[in-house]
Amino acid sequence: MKLCVIGTGYVGLVDGTCFAETGNTVVCVDTDKTKIDALLSGQIPIYEPGLETLVKKNVEKKRLSFSTAVQAAVQNADICFISVGTPPGEDGSADLQYVLAAAKAIGESLNGYKVIVDKSTVPVGTADKVKKVIAAETKQAFDVVSNPEFLKEGAAIEDFLKPDRIVIGTDSERAFKVMETLYAPFVRTGAPIIRMSTRSAELTKYAANAMLATRISFMNDLANLCELVGADIDMVRQGLGSDPRVGKRFLFPGIGYGGSCFPKDVKAIIRTAQDNGYTLELLQAVENVNEKQKQVLAAKIKKHFGSLSGRKFAVWGLSFKPQTDDMREAPAIVIIEELLKSGAQVSAHDPEALREAKKIFGARIDYQTDNYAALDKADALLILTEWSEYREPDFARIKSLLKTPVIFDGRNIFNPALMKEQGFKYYAIGRQEAE
Numbered sequence: 001m002k003l004c005v006i007g008t009g010y011v012g013l014v015d016g017t018c019f020a021e022t023g024n025t026v027v028c029v030d031t032d033k034t035k036i037d038a039l040l041s042g043q044i045p046i047y048e049p050g051l052e053t054l055v056k057k058n059v060e061k062k063r064l065s066f067s068t069a070v071q072a073a074v075q076n077a078d079i080c081f082i083s084v085g086t087p088p089g090e091d092g093s094a095d096l097q098y099v100l101a102a103a104k105a106i107g108e109s110l111n112g113y114k115v116i117v118d119k120s121t122v123p124v125g126t127a128d129k130v131k132k133v134i135a136a137e138t139k140q141a142f143d144v145v146s147n148p149e150f151l152k153e154g155a156a157i158e159d160f161l162k163p164d165r166i167v168i169g170t171d172s173e174r175a176f177k178v179m180e181t182l183y184a185p186f187v188r189t190g191a192p193i194i195r196m197s198t199r200s201a202e203l204t205k206y207a208a209n210a211m212l213a214t215r216i217s218f219m220n221d222l223a224n225l226c227e228l229v230g231a232d233i234d235m236v237r238q239g240l241g242s243d244p245r246v247g248k249r250f251l252f253p254g255i256g257y258g259g260s261c262f263p264k265d266v267k268a269i270i271r272t273a274q275d276n277g278y279t280l281e282l283l284q285a286v287e288n289v290n291e292k293q294k295q296v297l298a299a300k301i302k303k304h305f306g307s308l309s310g311r312k313f314a315v316w317g318l319s320f321k322p323q324t325d326d327m328r329e330a331p332a333i334v335i336i337e338e339l340l341k342s343g344a345q346v347s348a349h350d351p352e353a354l355r356e357a358k359k360i361f362g363a364r365i366d367y368q369t370d371n372y373a374a375l376d377k378a379d380a381l382l383i384l385t386e387w388s389e390y391r392e393p394d395f396a397r398i399k400s401l402l403k404t405p406v407i408f409d410g411r412n413i414f415n416p417a418l419m420k421e422q423g424f425k426y427y428a429i430g431r432q433e434a435e
């Protein structure tokens with residue numbers, strides 16, 4: 001089939017590339033000329049494991065191309081995906097301006113029946129809005145389908161090629177058949193294609209992210225209690241997660257959830273409820289706990305050192321999670337801003353996110369491409385993202401480089417007993433201090 005993907009970000013680029021991988025001809029469109037120019041010259045604007053190889057392969061096979069010309073891309077396509085950003089508006093609701101602009105551009109370009117797919121995460125009722133905007137521009141027949149994306153940054157290719165499920169929201173038999181055919185290669189091992197209304201599909205995506213965010217806030221709340229009562233959250237996690245009704249995944253406490261999805265999607269579903277005269281009390285608490293959790297590590301640092309003025313901190317990890325360069329809503333931003341506000345200096349390392357970090361902090365912090373270089377004469381090491389390469393470091397070297405052997409581990413990647421053995425003062429989340 002011929003596809004047009006409007007919006008070539010973390011989702012659009014991965015989805016477009018993976019659809020090309022199964023033999024479709026895909027044009028990825030973006031209004032950001034710099035991004036398209038970069039892609040046309042063979043550069044990948046984001047870090048996502050495995051993406052570069054797959055993009056190159058499909059470009060070479062002429063199944064994947066990039067363009068800023070939306071009209072031609074739409075007119076040559078059987079299916080048009082809308083995968084533009086839906087950032088939070090000031091009131092927490094999802095800002096639909098990019099989705100509706102893409103819909104208008106599609107409407108203006110339609111030259112025959114096409115399936116229009118909302119891939120972006122959008123509030124309930126958006127498919128109806130998209131339909132209206134397109135219909136205002138054209139007399140051609142079309143269907144609007146809601147097909148939310150469930151991929152995880154850092155494992156996006158694997159998630160897309162081997163999905164747990166595909167959700168397709170439509171009341172059109174014709175559009176459903178097209179979507180079923182498109183996804184057939186991805187569900188050969190038995191993952192279900194779940195058909196529902198557009199409204200249910202739209203809400204399913206928010207429900208999934210809200211549930212995952214709830215698990216994280218639940219564990220963070222419990223972790224704080226563990227510290228007060230002398231328990232260890234890691235043991236509680238193991239004991240809790242081995243109950244199959246609970247499950248092991250998404251039970252890791254830390255310094256709060258971040259990223260481009262959980263914070264904005266929790267806010268947006270709360271807003272949807274408010275707009276409909278309902279209060280999602282549980283999710284409001286999930287959000288409050290998360291905001292509080294982003295302050296926990298800085299509070300421990302201040303308690304340990306007293307004044308932070310003139311102190312230097314080494315930060316390992318900036319992205320909101322490992323295996324991505326994405327820093328949107330990363331807890332590291334809140335923590336580093338707090339340290340800077342308190343008069344401290346920061347020297348940071350991240351395997352992939354330094355470019356993004358520079359856009360946020362500019363010259364206000366120091367950047368190191370070698371993680372040990374960040375430690376030089378620092379008062380303490382902070383672990384803010386659990387990249388694998390930080391898990392088994394040379395502790396003797398860390399100790400020799402730090403001014404004082406203190407580690408604040410926001411991701412619980414080290415063993416407190418081992419830290420004690422190595423002579424570190426070790427602070428983690430929901431565990432007892434080791435010294």
Ligand SMILES: NC(=O)c1ccc[n+]([C@@H]2O[C@H](COP(=O)([O-])OP(=O)(O)OC[C@H]3O[C@@H](n4cnc5c(N)ncnc54)[C@H](O)[C@@H]3O)[C@@H](O)[C@H]2O)c1
Pocket residue numbers: 006007008009010011012029030031032035083084085086098099101102119120121122149150151152153260261
């Ligand atoms: N990032 C994720 O992990 C993830 C996972 C699932 C769902 N989603 C959802 O997918 C959507 C996209 O997320 P993302 O992370 O890929 O965003 P992104 O910001 O990385 O990419 C969006 C792209 O859309 C482009 N764009 C904006 N308006 C446009 C227009 N009118 N025409 C063409 N291009 C346009 C932007 O220039 C940008 O390149 C969001 O709704 C998000 O919530 C994201």
